[in-house]
Amino acid sequence: MLALEIENLQKTYASGLQALKGIDLEVEQGDFFALLGPNGAGKSTCIGIISGLVNKTAGSVRIFGHSIDQEFTFAKSLLGSVPQEFNFNTFEPVEEIIINQAGYYGVPARIARPETERYLKQLGLWQHRRSQARRLSGGMKRRLMIARALVHQPQLLILDEPTAGVDIELRRTMWDFLDQINANGTTIILTTHYLEEAERMCRNVAIIDEGNIIQNSSMASLLQQLNSETFILYLREELQHAPQLASFDNVTRLDQHSIEVEVPESLSINDLIGELEAQNIVVERMRNKVNRLEELFFKMTAKNDTAGLA
Numbered sequence: 001m002l003a004l005e006i007e008n009l010q011k012t013y014a015s016g017l018q019a020l021k022g023i024d025l026e027v028e029q030g031d032f033f034a035l036l037g038p039n040g041a042g043k044s045t046c047i048g049i050i051s052g053l054v055n056k057t058a059g060s061v062r063i064f065g066h067s068i069d070q071e072f073t074f075a076k077s078l079l080g081s082v083p084q085e086f087n088f089n090t091f092e093p094v095e096e097i098i099i100n101q102a103g104y105y106g107v108p109a110r111i112a113r114p115e116t117e118r119y120l121k122q123l124g125l126w127q128h129r130r131s132q133a134r135r136l137s138g139g140m141k142r143r144l145m146i147a148r149a150l151v152h153q154p155q156l157l158i159l160d161e162p163t164a165g166v167d168i169e170l171r172r173t174m175w176d177f178l179d180q181i182n183a184n185g186t187t188i189i190l191t192t193h194y195l196e197e198a199e200r201m202c203r204n205v206a207i208i209d210e211g212n213i214i215q216n217s218s219m220a221s222l223l224q225q226l227n228s229e230t231f232i233l234y235l236r237e238e239l240q241h242a243p244q245l246a247s248f249d250n251v252t253r254l255d256q257h258s259i260e261v262e263v264p265e266s267l268s269i270n271d272l273i274g275e276l277e278a279q280n281i282v283v284e285r286m287r288n289k290v291n292r293l294e295e296l297f298f299k300m301t302a303k304n305d306t307a308g309l310a
Contacts, residue, residue, distance in 0.1 A: 001064065002158050003029045004050070006230040009059035011045050018229035019045040021211040022059065027204075029064070029155075032182045033091060033189045033217070038301055043191050044084075046208070047160055051081045063156060077105055080154035082145045084161045090134035094144055095123060097133060098151050105152035112265040119147035122177060139170045146174070156187045163194060175201060199223070199293040209301050216267075219293075226296050228264045230289040231272070234258065236282040245275045260289060 004027040011020040016192060017044045027033045032168045037043050048054030050061055052072060066075040088097045095116055102112035120126040123143040128136060142162060149157060159178070163171045171194070179201060182188050192198055198205060198219070205222055206217040215222060235257050242253040250262035263272055273283055 001029045002026050002062070003031065003064055004189070005060075005062040005065075006046075006050075007060045007133045009049065009061065010048065010057045011042075011049065011054065012057045019211055020056075020059075021215045023208065023211070025206055025213060025216070027187065027189060029187055030182075030185060031187055031204055032178075032202045033187075034205040035189055035191050035208065036195065036198060036200035036297060037191075038207060041208045042211045043208055044160065046191075047081070047083075047158055047191065050158065051079065051083075052076055068166075069249070077152065078155045079210060080149035080152070080157045082149045082159045082162055084164065086141050086145065088133055088144070088148065089305075091132055093130050094133055094136070095120070095129040097144065098148050101148045107152050115151050115153070116147070116234075119150055123147055124173070129218060142166055143174065146177075150186075152182070154186070156189070157181070158189045159303065160191050161193065162190070163192065163197065171197075181269045195294040195297060196291045199291065207297065207300060215300060223292055223294060226260050226265065226292060228260050229295075230260060231286050232258060232260050232289050233272075233276075233283045233286040236284050239281070243276065243279055243281060245272070247271060 001043075004025070006023060006025040008019070008022045008024065009020050010022050012018045015032055023042070023046070033044070035043055045054055049056045049223065049255055050063070052068065063075040063078050066078065068075045071167055077235075092100075098116040098119070099112045102115065102209050103109070117126065120129055122245075123146065125140060133141065136144065142165075146162065163174055166174065175197065178188060183202075190198060190202060202219055205215070205217065206213050209247065220265060232254065237309075238256040239253055239257075239259065242251045242259060245251055248263065248265055252260040254260055261272055263269060267294070278308075
């Protein structure tokens with residue numbers, strides 16, 4: 001079953017800006033799906049239409065088979081949304097923000113309270129339940145937004161930049177939580193500029209640019225399109241110059257203890273390490289120079305920009 005089905009979705013603003021140019025998109029039930037694109041690509045407009053905050057110009061949107069035009073109230077009850085901006089009353093206690101949100105969906109307090117307790121504990125906010133939301137840190141406010149979006153038990157959760165401004169440790173904690181709720185059956189759509197999140201968590205991905213879907217595939221298929229990866233290797237001994245490697249053309253010495261190497265898709269990192277070891281060069285650790293998805297994302301959007309100028 002499809003959790004989300006979008007057909008020929010268009011949006012033209014009063015200014016004449018055509019934010020969406022007839023996009024088609026399907027998200028399967030239970031998927032963890034990434035919707036990526038540069039600023040101004042149309043992601044927020046698309047999410048706004050799905051959430052009922054933006055009026056579409058043309059096209060259709062169905063959530064678990066229910067049209068947002070003919071069955072808006074029911075369709076919206078199946079959806080939880082976490083926007084980029086904090087949009088709760090910051091003077092209200094944390095616990096009451098979530099319970100009141102449940103009330104908007106017809107969930108009585110006797111049911112909402114234990115659900116609120118469960119999510120606040122899972123997200124590490126239970127000890128702050130009686131604090132005014134304005135006293136929370138930015139990361140805590142992000143987690144409060146997620147708890148609020150989940151309290152009515154939506155089948156589809158949309159996360160718009162959920163870890164913006166969140167430190168690394170908290171981000172990883174949120175990743176684990178989202179993995180858990182997805183494993184328990186909640187379909188998740190994620191937009192993010194921290195592209196390592198999408199590569200780590202999402203199974204399928206669509207890339208939108210200038211109001212068009214320019215890529216829609218599995219994450220694995222998308223990453224296979226990379227012709228090469230660039231690695232930075234940290235070496236045990238000092239090097240005075242870049243080593244000459246038979247199979248690798250692009251090798252750059254960064255400093256006495258590190259080199260940068262481009263590895264084509266026909267070769268592996270093991271091939272690289274083997275050639276280095278043959279020259280008695282020991283690699284202590286390494287890392288990708290650029291996240292693989294990020295590298296591919298910029299290549300694809302740059303290609304799309306070039307085509308538009310032709």
